[in-house]
Amino acid sequence: MRWTVHGERTILDTPWVRLRSLDVEQPDGARVAYDVVRLRDLAVATAVDDQQRVLMMWRHRFVTDTWAWELPMGLVEDGESPEAAGARELEEETGYRPEVMRELIYAEPAAGITDSRHFVFRAEGARRVGEPSERNESDRLEWIPLADLPGMIARREIVSSATLVGVMALLLDLRA
Template identity: 45%
Template sequence: MTRPQDQDARWISHGERPVYENEWITVGLADVEVPSGERFEHHTVTMKPAAMTVVLDDAGEHVLMSWRHRFVPDVWNWELPGGLLDPDETPAETAAREVEEETGYRPRRLEHLVTFEPMIGMVRNAHHVFLTRGVERVGEATELNEGTFEWVALSDVPELIAKGRITNSGSLVGLLHVLALSGPDARASRAE
């Protein structure tokens, strides 16, 4: 379904100023006007874009994930390899670099799945999600604080999500995308 942009429903920004910034995050205040004509200051948060990869084994039956603790929400969960884009990198270059640094594996080929904004109401933080089918072992992981990576059965992922063992937005989006592509309806449509 395609919808034309409706200029009458557009929020208008009359400017934005930073109130706090460092190399990781910028918190700002934007002077916005909403469609009703009301005008007010709205908080904004800008963070570096990120890239993550769904790494499948050659058979497509297991996904490489890290069991790790995230101190801000104080949760343990399974996550895909990924990280923030360096200024001189494309999202695909970041995805490949992060897989190799965090796991010691090199992706054979990356396929872009989706780019999304995890908190679109106030935060600018594009997440680029990739898929690789098969990897080559090239050494040991060089990033040692990224948790413990294991091959997790793809068939276990829905239960892990249901039990709150996968809570990271990038991991959820990537894994749900792959599961949708591999479901019975997707297999039937590819066979036609």
């Protein structure tokens, strides 16, 4: 069943979030206002080394006041490809530059309320090129053994949906 959008009006518009009210017609014919969050695309990088470890950052998220391990990630800038954004974020946040970015998985984490698209890449041949240039992301980086990831997920040491999707896709990718 398809919903029809008849119009859209701005409620809030910031560089980070665009809140919109949509005039929609539901399949049963009812017309309602439906609020949605419009977000920019997100690129995520999973850098794996030859020892079967993934590069992760220990981060504090002030919105939820939680600490957890995350993959390097960030917003895709206007005119930038998701692959380029993933490589840029990896270098800015960790100081590692990939040779190749290979698409690992695509996700829409909350398609009923937001249009956010997550592009997750496997960063191949990542090598250290310097210190991270982004100083507000993390002060702790570690190469985590892939075998440790399931336990970390179970202990809620990995909770970000973009990171969860990325590490689970990475684990599936290794089995193929």
